[in-house]
Amino acid sequence: xxxxxxxxxxxxxxxxxxxxxxxxxxxxxxxxxxxxxxxxxxxxxxxxxxxxxxxxxxxxxxxxxxxxxxxxxxxxxxxxxxxxxxxxxxxxxxxxxxxxxxxxxxxxxxxxxx
Amino acid sequence: xxxxxxxxxxxxxxxxxxxxxxxxxxxxxxxxxxxxxxxxxxxxxxxxxxxxxxxxxxxxxxxxxxxxxxxxxxxxxxxxxxxxxxxxxxxxxxxxxxxxxxxxxxxxxxxx
Numbered sequence: 001x002x003x004x005x006x007x008x009x010x011x012x013x014x015x016x017x018x019x020x021x022x023x024x025x026x027x028x029x030x031x032x033x034x035x036x037x038x039x040x041x042x043x044x045x046x047x048x049x050x051x052x053x054x055x056x057x058x059x060x061x062x063x064x065x066x067x068x069x070x071x072x073x074x075x076x077x078x079x080x081x082x083x084x085x086x087x088x089x090x091x092x093x094x095x096x097x098x099x100x101x102x103x104x105x106x107x108x109x110x111x112x113x114x
Numbered sequence: 115x116x117x118x119x120x121x122x123x124x125x126x127x128x129x130x131x132x133x134x135x136x137x138x139x140x141x142x143x144x145x146x147x148x149x150x151x152x153x154x155x156x157x158x159x160x161x162x163x164x165x166x167x168x169x170x171x172x173x174x175x176x177x178x179x180x181x182x183x184x185x186x187x188x189x190x191x192x193x194x195x196x197x198x199x200x201x202x203x204x205x206x207x208x209x210x211x212x213x214x215x216x217x218x219x220x221x222x223x224x225x226x
Binding site: 050090 | 118120123145147149154155156157158159162202204206212213214215216217218219
């Protein structure tokens with residue numbers, strides 16, 4: 001199994017540009033989440049999904065959109081990038097069977113907005 | 115909202131020494147999860163604690179949850195370079211919530 005994969009690994013955007021961060025998992029996990037990590041602030045939840053077709057907001061959802069059309073994929077869309085969205089983004093997945101809080105994380109996408 | 119405070123924020127120890135990282139909550143914890151992050155990588159799940167007074171060990175890492183379920187500690191015995199990284203605690207904010215809230219992390223450096 002590849003586990004949780006994220007693309008791209010690095011991205012530089014200009015203010016106002018839009019883009020999609022990709023996340024995929026091959027473990028048939030029901031739960032998927034997006035976090036951002038900023039220095040001194042730990043991980044903050046952006047959006048999460050408990051299954052295909054179901055998404056919900058986390059702590060910091062503004063400026064981001066998600067959709068979950070399949071179990072495997074959970075893309076994160078930045079609508080109009082701002083410098084405040086410069087961060088490292090992590091996608092995670094988990095299963096009800098093993099415990100939804102025992103999450104498997106992807107390697108991260110480092111995003112810089114200039 | 116649930117807030118998790120980790121201390122210290124960073125820690126430098128000599129290889130072979132013991133160390134402790136703390137995670138304190140402003141509210142009762144319904145589940146406490148410890149993760150480790152190697153520099154530049156994603157997080158790896160370490161241990162889960164749910165009951166007051168619970169203690170779990172994995173190799174040289176021991177995690178405890180106090181009886182009041184508001185504080186957890188992570189203790190590493192005889193630290194090794196492989197223990198270096200960022201340790202984060204995560205908690206279930208309310209019972210039944212389908213998400214975790216994380217502390218700000220503790221950066222651990224092991225000097226040879």
